């Protein structure tokens with residue numbers, strides 16, 4: 001089932017999300033609905049707060065990036081078929097030099113901006129079978145995970161822009177909250193209190 005994606009301005013996107021256990025109600029169904037919702041919106045990642053649930057869970061599938069001819073062969077191989085559910089993730093370490101990448105977000109349609117982040121991360125998380133992992137990621141894969149991880153901490157990529165950039169985007173962001181935007185997937189707008 002495709003779920004409406006919560007738009008910028010909804011307080012759920014600002015929550016520091018809470019951990020879950022394997023008893024979380026209808027978890028398998030929720031994960032399957034989140035995949036469907038993400039693919040329908042052509043996203044490479046989706047975090048639970050974006051569908052209105054303030055829990056520490058997000059999904060990543062970087063397969064579409066494997067087609068990107070600007071990337072090295074090694075990077076494309078790493079991104080191909082990387083599909084994973086991250087539960088109760090905790091950032092252990094962020095290292096390496098900062099680099100800029102043009103990010104977008106399904107909750108903030110039509111805005112893309114360069115965001116600077118460190119290039120290597122070590123993350124502790126549970127997979128969908130609640131098996132623990134501690135893993136290091138780098139490059140674009142780390143980037144997608146950092147963006148989704150921010151969501152479960154209540155942080156959006158627009159928070160990382162300069163104050164000047166944020167000021168310039170203010171009107172556009174207000175319009176997104178009001179649903180004054182053309183978008184080809186189902187969204188829930190905080191200022192409308194209804195789904196469109």
Ligand SMILES: [Zn+2]
Pocket residue numbers: 104105106107147151
């Ligand atoms: Zn996002």
